[in-house]
Amino acid sequence: MTQQQLIHEFRKYPRTVKLIILRKLLKAFEDDLKEESINALVQKDGNLTIEERRAIVKSLAGSIKMKNPPMTKEEVREEYYGHLAEKYK
8 A cells, every 4th residue: 555545545534533543653653763762772782981971961961950949948938928918918
């Protein structure tokens, strides 16, 4: 079956069947991607050079940094007491 024939047949199905088919195709594609990435790791034997490790660390630097750090316990307490004071004026 050619690609055009496949598309032509696909268009004949109702929307719910199309959704089921697409989900199964995406799942199969995700499995292929996972298998490729696992194979790539297995081929390297999991041993990374120092340069590769540094590159990984450099690419991750700042990825966890937050724009607004979380509030301290004291700040949370002040916010809570301020909210209660407003509520029960």
